[in-house]
Amino acid sequence: MLLADARALCPELTAVPGDPAGDLASLEKLALWAQRWGPWSALDPPDGLLIDVTGVAHLYGGEEALLGDVARAFTQRGLTARAALAPTAGAAWALAHFGSHPARPGAILAPGDDPLRMLGDLPVAALRLDDDVLTVLRRLGIKRLGELAGVSGAGDDPAAEAAARDSLRRRFRNHRSPAANPLLRLDQLLGRVPEPLLPVIAQMMPMVQRRLMEPLRHRDLLDRVVEDLAADMVRTLEARGEGARRLELALWRVDGEVLQRRIELAAATREASHITRLFAARLDDVEAGFGIEAVQLRASWSEPLEVAQADLDAAAEHHGTALAACIDRLTVRLGAKAVTRPVLRASHIPERAQGWQLPMEPLPPAQGALAFHARPLKLLDRAEPIAVLYASPDGVPQRFRWRGSVREVVRVEGPERIAPEWWRERSTTRLRDYYRVEDEAGRRYWIYRQGIAGDGRGGMPDWFLQGLCA
C-alpha cells in the first residue's frame, strides 16, 4: 500500500523515513554489546544477531537462565527480541524466527535432541532461503522442513531417500550460494557441513586527550598542549604498529563549544613534529573565548606502518623532507584540490583524456599512448575561440586572430579528426578537426575546427585554440 493511500484511510498516521544505513550501524553496536554473553558475535542483517555461547551457559546458571538474562537485558533497553539457543546457527535462527511457541520467551534445542523431529513442523522459510527458491519449493509441494528432510535421510527406505536427495541436488546444482540451495541449508542446520560466520570485532580508535586545570587562552600554551598530544599519539600508534592517515583535533571551550580541526595525510605517518607543524597551520583561527579546557586528538583513519629508524631533527634539516611530508605541508596550506597528479583517462577528447588525482595514490592502468598522436605541451583550461581565415571551409587555416593579435600560419599539419563520444554526449555534438600550426615567429599552437560545413549540426563551424606546443 502506498503511503498516500494509507493516509487517506487513516489521516493521523505518522510516517518515519527509513534509515537502512543507520539500522545497520546500530545493529553493529548491538552486536558488540551482545558480546557480554559470548566471546564473539556476528551480524545477521537486517535484524538478527548470532552469538557463540559455547561453554558459557553455566556462568549464568543454565541455558534457561541465560536466555532469561538475554530477554531481560533487551527489555530493559526497550527492544523486542526473540532468542533461541541451538547447537547450530541455522537451527537457532529457525527457532528464533519460526519457533512454535511464541509465548515462550526462548526456545532451546539441546544437543541430545533430534533436530529434525523438533524442527520438522517449521515452514521451509526457516532455512534462510531466497524468495524465488521458496517459490520453487512451494511449487514442488514442499512446505514443511520435515518434508524436505524426508528426502534427505533418516527415513524408512535408504535407496529411495538417496534417489530423492540426488534429484534435489540436481535440481539446485547451479545454486552455489547457501541462501539459494535448500539442501545445503538443511545440512548446515543439521550440522553436517560447516557454516562460516563473520564475527564483529571492535576496533578501538587511537585517542589521546588532555584535561587542563586552567583554561587555555593563549596560543603558545595551546601549541604546547598539541605538541604533548602529538607525542602521546605517536606512542599510542607505535604500540599498535600503525601510522595515522587522518587526525581530528577537538577543542572543548569553557562555554561548551567544541571546535574541530581535521587534517589528512598523504601517507601514514608517526612523526610528532610533522603532526604538530601541520596542526599549527590550522590553529590560527581558533577563537578561544573564555578558554579551552580540554583537548583531544583522535586518529580516525590509521594504516599499518612498520617501526623505522627515527628521523632525527638535524637529519631532516640537512637532508630535506620526504615527499609525503612535502605534499602534506602543501595540502594543508593550499587545499586538497591544489596538489594533484595528471593521469590518463579512457577518452579521445583531449580535455577528458586527462584527469587529476591525489599525488600519492597508485596510478590507474592506462592504455599506452599512440606514438603518432602529437599533443601540445600545455592545454588551456577552456578552449578559446579564434577567428580564422581559410581558403575553403574544410581546408587548412591561413591566418587567425587570438587574444587580439593576428598570426600568419606558415606551417600546418592536419586535420586529426576526433569524433564526439556518442555514448556520452548528445547526438548534436560536432566532431573536431585538430591542426598543429606554426606561425611566422615559430609559435606553435594546437587549434581545432568544431564541425564541418554541412554536417547538419549548426551553421558554419567555429574555431578554437586549445593547446600551446613547446
Add this chain to the structure above:
Amino acid sequence: MSSKPSPARVLPAHLAEPRWRPGLPAQPFHSEIFAPAGEASGAGLALALARDALNSSSDAGAAQDIRQLLWVQDRKAMQLGGRPCLAGLPPEWRHRVIHVAAATPEDALFALEEGLKCRDLACVIGEIAGNPRALSFTASRRLSLMAERHGVRLWLVRLDAQPDLSSARMRWQARAAPSLPPRWNAAAPGTARWHAELFRARAHAPGEWILSDDTETLRLRTQPNACESDTDFAVAPDPVRLARPTVGRSLAARARA
C-alpha cells in the same frame, strides 16, 4: 650554524667556462626564464634545461631517475598558459609530474620553497605570471638559498614579466623560433626550437642561442641568423619516431639538403 657546506659549494671546482653550452657539469640551482605567455616556449625550455642539467650532473644519468617533478603554477599563469598536458610531456616525465595549482603568487612561492626543501624531488618548475609584489628580490634570494642548500634545482618561468631585480644565478629570455623541418612532411611543424638569450649569469658571458630539444639531448646552434641548411639540423629527427631511417635514406635526405 651547521658545519656541513651547501651542495653548491661541495661541487668540484671546474674551470669556469666563458661560454655556456649544453651539458656543462656545474649547472646553477636557480634559473629564471622570461617568456611570453602566449606560447609554451618557457615551459618547454625549462623542461629541456632540466633534463640537460640532470643528465650532466648525475652519475647514473637521468634514465634511471624515478624522482618526481614538482610543477607549480599560480592562477594567472594557468589562465594565460594553461596546465601541463600529460600526453604532450616528454615521455620520461610523463608519470613523474606533481602539479600544484596555487591561487596567488604568495602561495606559489610557498609551494616552490617547500618543493626545494624536499629531498625526493628531481627538480622544481614554477610558472608565475607578471611581476607580483610578492616576488621581490628577497623572495628570490630565499629561493636561491633554499635551492643551493638542499641541492634541488629550480627553473622559474616568468610569463609576460619585466626582468626586475632577482638573485637567480642564470636568467634567460626565451621565445619560440621557427622549428626544424621534419623529415617526411616539410609543411608540418617540426621539433621545437627556441631563441634563448642568456642575459645574466654568474659564470658565463651573456649570449644568444637557438636551442632545440631532440628526443634525447639539448642541442644548440650558435649563430641565430644562419640559414636553415646547417648540416646538423637540416635532417631533424622525427619527433615521434614513426620509423627508424635506414642508412641509405638518411644519406639521401642529407644529400637533398
